[in-house]
Amino acid sequence: MSDAERGDPNNGDVVVTGANGSFGRVAVRCLREHGYTVHAVDLHENKPLRSDIKRYRLDVRKRGFEDLVRKVKPSAIVHLAMIRRFGHNAQERHRINFEGTAKVFEVGRKHGVPKMVFCSRATVYGALPDQPQFVTEEHPPSAGRTFPEMGDLVAADLYVSQMLWRYPEVETVLLRPVNVLGPTVQTLLNRYLGRRRVFTVLGYDPMQQVIHEDDLGDAFEQALGVGVRGVFNVTGPGEVPLSVMVEEAGAASVPLPETMIGLMRGRLGFPEIPVGAVEYLKFPCTVDGGRFRAETDFEPRHNLVQTLRAIPRQR
């Protein structure tokens, strides 16, 4: 079906940064399907994408990216160029995640891009025993209290949210989706659940929220809607305890006392996770996604069972 046949009034040129990352690929696929002309930007060589996607190998912090934005005059930039891996060099992470984000927003504003979308995470709120069970967007992102490695993501998140009042003429959308599960995404949680054997913290079984990667794609599309601006938690079909999630992923759960987890990380076939991430195995980091659903037409297409089973199962 051609763009004209779809008759989608919103479609136009959209630049997606970090297009080669797992969220980027989801965004590129979904936006293309919704009739947008997608300009896929990534620092690394693009793995084969659909032939009708324009690909650019660019560093968002360099001149080439600005030239692209100047030339294309996109109706939106979806900024997903972030390093999510915690094992990565901390300085490089900060340069890309924080300074890169600041640069992309600066370029967008300078060249009059009317819509800027940034994908943060619900995990920026932190897994803390003293926060409400359903955290709203007004709650301060407090992940740094127990998970200092999240500092650059929290900083980028806060930087983008201040764009809302600094440049009200730009429609800034800051999405904070819950745990994204799916056959292609590569997140810490997907890597954790992808193990044959995982540890859990003895005596804890926190509630977890999940969203299917295709539903995240729909959320990106909804974020591009005219008039949509603000900070939004993005939730999927519901919440289950971690134990159910592990069971559905087909992994064997080994409850360990908290003190032993530090020793077992990355050993004996257990997943390698940063110390700060252990808090997410103890306390819920669950959010209220009501605002996004009220202000857009977003509704997840995958139910809870479909979402939890979207991770490739262990044999």
Added chain:
Amino acid sequence: MGTWTKPLRRSLDRMVDAELRERFARLNVDVNAYGYDRWGASCDDQLRTLALLRVLHRRYFRVEAHGLEHVPDDGRVLLVGNHSGQLAFDGMLVGSSVFFDKDPPRMVRAMIERFFVKTPVVGSLMTRMGQLTGIQQNAKRVLEEEEGAVLVFPEGARGGGRVWADRYRVLGFSQGFLRLAKRTKTPVVPFAFIGGEEMLPSLSRGEPLAKALGLPYLPFIPWLVPLPAPVKVHILFGAPLHFDGTGDEEDEVILPEVRQVEHAVTELIERGLKLRKGLFA
């Protein structure tokens, strides 16, 4: 919970009978495909807990509830009363009373001290049983979005860990519950819990040691083990109190209203103490 609890779960499952299932079904709990509600309560675990609570409620503590007609059949309500008994038997028995003795039965969600939420096993169990972390936003959501019944002990850990010398004395309510009641336009049903002071009397809060161990209190129980004595429990519910306002008023406005609730609870305690004929009868 883990595989090690399987035998326990199985024997509790055997205690779940038709009466329990029928009453539970009348609660109309909204659960997902895995049997959990959004707060993390599990139907199976709630039924098991209720089966156990029924034994405590009917046989061990022989709970007698008075004035249950004051607890509305539906719609939001805050149950506010005196806290006692070191462990949360008072909260559990108020919940079981509203479930077993009231028609139609209602589910009560109690606001749990944050310390317990952080404690391994205890925190998870509380969640599975449908209890809430003691944070106002959680209660507000249950009242406004689910028209639920929320149980608050505004004395908090001061009341829970009270010593024998302070028995049946209201130790001063904090204002949070009253502001919440005003914000959410929720009636406050006061109640008195009689028997909690004798089931697990404590002679000391063990404060220096408790502080060193990071505990809210460390009770000294004369018979050393935290096994409650089988005292007879009376629970008295009073007429609902209504408070108008936004909940953002000055302390000078709020405090007299808090005192009004304290007074209502104190009166119910006095009535309850006169009502009982002996500790075990």
